[in-house]
Amino acid sequence: MMTSRRGVVVLSLLCAFTGTAAWQLPVTHSSSRTGGALSVSSASYLDSLSTVTPHQTYSSVTPPQPSNVDYDKVRSDLKLLMDNPSWDDGSLAPIFIRLAWHSSGTYDAATGTGGSNGAGMRFDTEAADPENAGLEVARAFLEPIKRQHPNISYSDLWILAAYVGLEHTGGPVLPFSPGRTDHGDETYWARTGMTYGRLPAAEKYLCPYVPGDSLGNSQDAAGRIVGWEGLCTHVKNEVFYRMGFNDQEIVALLCGGHVYGRCHPNFSGYAGPWVEHPTEFSNEYATDMLEDEWTLVSHADTWLDAQGAAELRPAPGNRQFVNKKPGHVDDEPNQMMLASDMIVAWDPSLRIYLEAYAADEARLKDDFGQAFKKLTELGCGFS
C-alpha cells in the first residue's frame, strides 16, 4: 500500500517536467483541507522525498557548474511545472515563494550567516525547524528540474523557482542573479552558529492561549491580542531588522508574500488563505486587512464548519483571525489573518505603509519586487 503510493508519487514527479498528462498527483483535497485527505497527500510527499531526494546526490557527486546552466531553459521548465490543478489552489507558485523566503530568512546581518546561499534546508537540522514544516513538498516538486539541470545549484534553483512563480502569477518580474553554492554537508550549522528561532513565529510573545478559556479574555478593548507589542518586537527586531530591512520593506514583503497561498493545518497548524485569489499577485491582502472585520478563533470554534468555513479552523493550540462572525452566515470567500499579519494594522509605524499599499497596487508590486530580490540575495555576496 505504502509502496504503491510512493511509486505513483515518484512517477508523477518525474513526469511533471516533461509536460505529459501523467502528472496528476494523488492529492484529493479540494473542498475540505482539514480532514484526512491532506494528511494522505503530505504523507505521500514525505515518502517520495526519502526515495526521490537523496540529499546531496548531485552536489557531492557532480559539483554544480553555474556557468554551464541554460537558465532560460530552467525558467521554461519551471513554467511548465507551475500550474498544477491537483495541488491546493492550482499553483505551486505559493509554496515555491515560501521555500525561497524561508531559505533566505535565516540571514543575520551582524554575523553574515544564514541566507539562501547553501540550501541548508536539504539537511535534517534546518529541515526540521518547526517553521519549515511542509516545505519538503516544495523541494520534492523541484527535484525533477534538478535532475534535468544538474549543474544548477539547489540554492539557485529554489530562488529561481520563486521568481518564475511571481512572474507567472502577475507579480513583479525580477532579474535573476545566479552563483549560490550548496553546502556539501551539515557542518555549516554548527560552524556558523545557526539556531532555530531566526524565522518568525506567528504568535510569539503573545499572552498564552489557554484551551477552554474564552478568546475574549485574551483581547483588549480594540480586539488586539494581549501581548501584541511583544509579537511586534519579535517580527521587527528579532527577524526583519536583524536581516537589514526597514518598516516599509517589512510591510511590502508581508503584503506581497501573503497574497499568495494558504496555511495548512498539517504544516503550521494555521488554516486557510489570506485572500480570495491566492494564486494571483494583487494588493488584496492590504485592502482586505483594512476593510474586513476580523474575528479571533481557535480550534474550538466549530461554528465555522457549520458556516461553510471549516477550512478556516486552526489546529488545536493555535489562534488566528477570520473574516467570519458566529451566527452571521455570509457569502464572503473564506479568508484568514495570522496575529503576525494583524500587527501591520495595529502598529502605527507599519500601518502607514499598509494604507499606502492598499491605495496603490503598482507601488506595492514595485516595492515588493525590490524587497524580495534583496531578501533572496542576503549573504550571497552579489552586491
Ligand code: HEM
Ligand atoms: C511575520 C512574518 C511571517 C510569518 C509569521 C509567516 C507565517 C506563515 C505561516 C504560518 C504560513 C502557513 C504555512 C503552512 O501552513 O503551509 C505561511 C505561509 C506562507 N508565507 Fe508566510 N510568514 C511571514 C512572512 C512571509 C514573507 C515575508 C513571505 C514572502 C515574501 C511569506 C510568504 C508565504 C507564502 C507564499 C505562504 C503560502 C505557502 C503555501 O501556500 O503553501 N511569508 N507564512
Ligand SMILES: *[C@@H]1O[C@H](CO)[C@@H](O)[C@H](O)[C@H]1NC(C)=O
Ligand atoms: C493531519 O491533520 C489531521 C487533522 O487535521 C490529523 O488527524 C492527522 O494526524 C494529521 N497528519 C499528519 C501527518 O500530521
Ligand SMILES: *[C@@H]1O[C@H](CO)[C@@H](O)[C@H](O)[C@H]1NC(C)=O
Ligand atoms: C555540467 O557542466 C559540465 C562542465 O562543467 C559539463 O561537462 C556537463 O555537460 C554539464 N551538464 C549538463 C547536463 O549540462
